[in-house]
Amino acid sequence: MRILELFCGIGGCAAALGPRAQIAAAIDIDRTALAIYAHNFPHTTAVRTIESISCAEYRAWGADLWWLSPPCQPYTRRGNQRDLADPRAAGLLAVIERIAELLPAYVAVENVPPFRTSQACRRLLETLRRCHYQVRTRVLCPTELGIPNRRARFYLVAARGALQDIPLPHPHPVPLADFLDDTLDDAPDAALALPASIAQRYATAIDVVDAGDAQASTSCFTSAYGRSHVRSGSYLQTMTGLRRFAPREILRLLGFPPSFQLPDGLTVQQAWRYVGNSLSVAAVRHVLAAIPTLSESCGSTAPRPAAGSHRHAPE
Template sequence: MMHRILELYSGIGGMHCAWNDSKLPGEIITAVDINTVANEVYTYNFPKTNLITRNIQALTLSELKGYNVNTILMSPPCQPFTRNGKFLDHNDPRTNSFLYLIGILSELDTVEYILMENVKGFENSTVRNFFIEKLEEIKFDYQEFLLCPSSVGIPNKRLRYYCIARRTDALWNFKRKGELITQLPQEFGKPYALDDILETVVPETFLVKDKFLRKGNVFDVCHKESSRTCCFTKAYTHYVDGTGSVFTEAGPEAIENCFKMANMHEYGSEEYVKCLQTLKLRYFTPKEVLALMAFPKNYAFPDNITMKQCYRLLGNSVNVKVISELLKILFD
């Protein structure tokens, strides 16, 4: 069966990449996102896909029905369910488009499969309850997950909520659990070492600036043999704490010794910074972050997209490998 897919909140096309990676038969009929920069990147990588720059709420029911899709892939705005978004949940206007979709879901009678991704925290939200209640009302089987890329062999921590849903009149061999699933049934082995994805030549512009080295103790420092990285956010390279890991060519022993020497000086002092300068800490490049998010090797950003835009778009994107594996379960 050739599936017809609608990709909503499409961003830079992470869901599209996941569909391709799953090797399932089908086509992205239409993708929709309001972000013009993300759409430029999407079109650069998927020039043949019909992409609409529009607010989801502007899609009429008749328009959606006209696409005649049987699958919806989507990653609605996550800010209403985060600390920075003040956990406003359904009171945040950024949930309006998703609430609109929930409201008309019963009218989309050709849709048989749904995959939805969001941040950890969504599982405790009122909007989640609205979504699940609607799935039950229109007789969809569903399963919720909290999964990290490290569980599928990717050296990156990016814990996210996922829900896969399927009409009950379609046979599904997947054994549903009432609670959130945190581990997929298949074995993937340990995450690979970062050496596998590192670029060989990285310009000095990626070196961490001295003003950030003053806060060196909050950095998550990785090296070639590391098999983990922290979640990369849209604020990567602009803030230090909790925005993503940094890299050094030095080995673990040299890293430990360097920080011991640095901490003998006043935290943030010139002497402290000089010690850390010897590690030549640098940011992961957009290409390396793409690899850690399991985008295909031929995926690229257009030359006119700035570095800041690259990181912002990546911070708002999805992990391709996790979604690919969930699609295989969804379509069984």
């Protein structure tokens, strides 16, 4: 199956599909995101606006699955919920038109839950139904897969042929401690520390988790983590105070494989931004398993912390 990864960012979809995926092209307007992508995946990338892609280019790529992870700001309260009137919805609108013209075998979309009731979603669903796609939608949170990270997202999978049923696995919750980097206990990273004055000022507004708590679950890490003190992700209680999660710990919680590396030279602020903009690899694997040809590669969604240097490495 050939896949087109639109709004690809750092490659959350490529990570979900694994090394054998045939990604015809990965497109994004952000050069740094694509540099991170190219550091990790051999697939063809292009710094382009989605709006600028012609029908001829889509035909040349010959992709069976069009994966879309468009900007969520048009549908969030923080982004003013301007929906179709927001210029950031233009890329998605352009793809909807191309879907009607070129009828790819499969379409899959990831976005924030409020997208579900947006005019943009209604426009997409109308197009898919008019073109005789079978459509499945759902909101899925990685916590439903046993991962201690909340990131509820809307998913849509559409097919001109059949889709498979994918029952939720019985999750075996993995404790937060398994996703943490224990080297940071011995050698704390000053860039991660939250100054005590800020911790005090925002004491009632920030989400603090303790890895000693087997039920601990982190809140959604957004692209504002490290810039905005509240509602951008959790803080970890340590012996010496509160610290932020390292980008590699967030990548593990998202389900990126251990082989995924951030390039040298990326600042921690940049890393938080791009990682926070990405997606739950485990949740995407789960929803893409509805596509018959992908059910084998995506079928196993059992959460496994990815890296080597963490506390209780699973056997």
